Amino acid sequence: MMNLTVHAPAPADIEVDLASLLGDCARMVPHWTAPDRIVSAPVSPSLIHGVTVPPSSARLLDAMADYGD
Template identity: 55%
Template sequence: MPSHPAPREPQESDLSLDQLRGDSARMAPHWVVPAAAAAAPVSPALIHGVVVPPASARLIDATSEYGG
């Protein structure tokens, strides 16, 4: 009597892109996206210890002509 191998479980690598998209679409309603909290402005007087090399400061200053 020939013995038949037990069916194997599908492996992750066996999933097609369409199956992956379907799985993702079914899971999407379960994902909770927290509301983004708006960052409060910080007074420049509270920013300490930031050192910008002069060459970098000149480079950034020069970019203002590009709409900054």
């Protein structure tokens, strides 16, 4: 049997870690691209069909105060 000794890590210096994270993020910014804004038109309720809710889910939502009342 092996005798493994585990030592707790030294407390992290939050300011240094945050600064390091911010620096990493700043270096990655040129690699990230944002998609063009896509504006979708509202869908008419008459076009929405075929949605079914299992009875157990309906009962669950009915029992929740935010949804059932």
